[in-house]
Amino acid sequence: MSNTTISGLPLTRRGVLTAVTAAAAAHTVLRPPPASAARTRNVYDVIVVGAGFAGVTAARALRRKGLQVLILEARNRIGGRTWTTTFEGEQVEMGGVWVDPMQTHVWQEIEHQGVGLVADPAADRTLFPTTTDFGYFSLEEAFGRQGELLTRFCERAPELFPDPTNPLARVDLLRRVDPQTIRDRLNALRLTDLDEKWLTGATGGLGGGSDRGAYTQFLHWWALCNYNADQYYGINTYRPASGMADLAQGILTEAAADLRLNSPVRSITDNGREVTVRTKTGTTYTASSVVVAVPVNVWKTIEFGPALSPQRRRATSETFGVPTAQKLWLRLQTSLGNTYVHTPDGYPVDTLVPIKQLADSQLMVGFSGDQRLDVNNVAQVERAVRLVVPDARVLAVKGQNWGTDPYARGGWSFRRPGQLTGLLNAIQLPQGRISFATSDIASGWSGYVEGAMESGLRAAEQVTRYAIR
Template sequence: MSNTTLSGRPLTRRGVLTAVTAAAAAHTILRPSQASATRRRHAYDVIVVGAGFAGITAARDLRRKGLRVLILEARNRIGGRTWTSTFQGEQVEMGGVWVDPMQTHVWQEIEDQGIGLVADPAADRTLFPTATGFGYFSPEEAFGRQGELLTQFCEQAPQVFSDPTDPMAQADVLRLVDSYSIRDRLNAMGLSTLDEKWLSGATGGLGGGSDRGAYTQFLHWWALCNYNAEQYYGINTYRPAGGMTGLAQAILTEAAADLRLNSPVRSITDNGREVTVRTRAGMSYTASSVVVAVPVNVWNTIDFAPGLSLQRRRASSETFGVPGAQKLWLRLRTSLGNTYVHTPDGYPVDTLVPIKQFADSQLMVGFSNDRRLNVNNVAQVERAVRLVVPDARVLAVKGQNWGADPYARGGWSFRRPGQLTGLLDAIQRPQGRISFATSDIASGWSGYVEGAIESGLRAAEQVTHYAFR
């Protein structure tokens, strides 16, 4: 990794860093005079709605084609469902955070930008369910046994996803299992009570609960990790040293697009010749085409004319992003030490990951799907943590409720049963002069920054030809 450096910590969650050998593509920015003269009737060739990774990637790719791009972002910041902030004097990520060399787009981006990496430390021990509550295990024992259970859970992955980058490659086989929820698969395995506790949190918690999440979504991630438990565990190890916002800003700078923050979109009208976007503040912009780069859950909050396709309306109503997803950073005073905490499906805090040890406490990051939990309320969070760690004292907490965010309406994407075979192909396609870009509809790493970049590149390609007519 010629352009990356690690934090110097000798022990990481990923034992071996796989080299990425893909060479950086040569980028050429076309001169505006090379495009059609008919473009001059508008100030912009393409309007991108949303400045998350999908939107800024699309904007940069369009700029490289010589097109003039306007980005309209509802928030007062860029990044979408990634957001670098501070807590207790530490840089923290309130949304997406980890990257991996298997995620080739984002990894190459980090290398191209010369951004360093931080490798989060491995835990010294784990706290997992027991027959009578919770107990401590070595990482080798806990992840070894859980890895065996995950391998059993995902035994169909090689047949269902023979090519993980093309999820429909085995469509006939996929249709046989895409209607199953994670709970359906757990029930079919005939697990002991304890084994199910060890497995359900690792599978159901990610999708907003075992009943909500699709079995095939987890199989897809497993396939992208080469059907391998060690690689699956390793994908949440590395993060950009300057934060996700820093990486996003580097891409945005290259895009050289006009950016309007605090500009939530009210309506998008495609009359067949051009597309007009109106903001809630009453501003109106027209271009030859538009990239809608907001989460699927938000699509139904925008007025489209003609209206959204049935499949898109259904996708937005059913949700792709986990509606109750919350992330929280905690400073804990407890006997835990450098311990990874795993809870079964249904606990108010489903995972606690150690990040940094202080003299009198530790910094941890946690995740929750419990909409009743106020992740910014110290007392509520302390009660939730004490269900697992009775001596826990929460000194400070900072959380983000992504389901309550009006411009996200959910967190990371995790498809529901039937959505892959019933919706994905249709909602990846353009609708007239409008294309859609979001990690939610990626063919590969849906739910990760990698998926957002993939989707942004596809949407930019889809709308380009309209600007040169």
């Protein structure tokens, strides 16, 4: 694993990354806020609910307009569905982690803060399904063949998503295919059993299973990667050297907002003149407007007055974030070595990525969509890994079940059938003096920090007309 500056990106795992570095963001001079006496009365210009990347990005944008901003965060930390911590003496990310030059908001932020990058190392080989079990393949063979299958799976992406940052540009065509699941598309391809195993290794786990995820969501990501397998494989390579928490803290510091941790919100009431926010501890705050910067899956846990729109109620009921998403870090003793592992639909661990060779073991990160698996139980994780690697010995494990996290209720976002054409546009709009910001409803990189920042900037613009007097 190597630290690198942004201008010197190395060749890394799963293909050559072919993208140019975005220009550095200009430093913005912050206007001083109005007199602070209003804060003693719990009155602000804008209240932001949630201190993930969407929330802190919105707060900074509002601060740059000279507004008083309060951030209410339910957890005892910032970052939302990103979370930097340690495991076996190593810095690890339990949530969102990867960034890329094609993701312009977050890339410019990295340059703006002068953050170094870590490039995850390339694997030496892969472990992919065979007709009867699993076998080792070279990177060229495994990703070459899987890339061909993905290209076939996504062959309509240029037609349906000609402008990936405007996903509804061809809504007339999308309406016909948006109801389809990934499974529907797989069935239509009539693949061999082996080809389907290889393809679902790349498509199934991302959406919480092929029967849950929308075919159009995967096409959208493919379009954002320039309809190209090498760029799709390379998108999850670079991460901030000092951690996602440090990057979020840099934005929060510039926001100069008041922050209240351990402050889960009970209710948000918009009376047409101002918005009142009540926390579960009984504290009340008021503001001209509010940015709700929590995941879509969490909206249903907050009492809104007036009630959420029908589209928002449907969205939070159906879920946008994958409700079964789990991430786990493992210290593994095995003959596996520096190997990238993909399993097909139905396995309790769907991906294992080698990160670092330790003195007596391998540090790997894995993903699971199986809620029966306790990702913090060494014995359970070892049994799950041995379904693929029979000699695996798990020495230690640290996991995060995002589905059972009360302030996430799911992991990365992956839309369900019909949500793109039936919900996205409506739930991006404000509801009275309340706007919504989350990676789940981004027009571009939903499911990534980039999408959270995009959404935070949009929400900040939406509420500004109420906040500036």
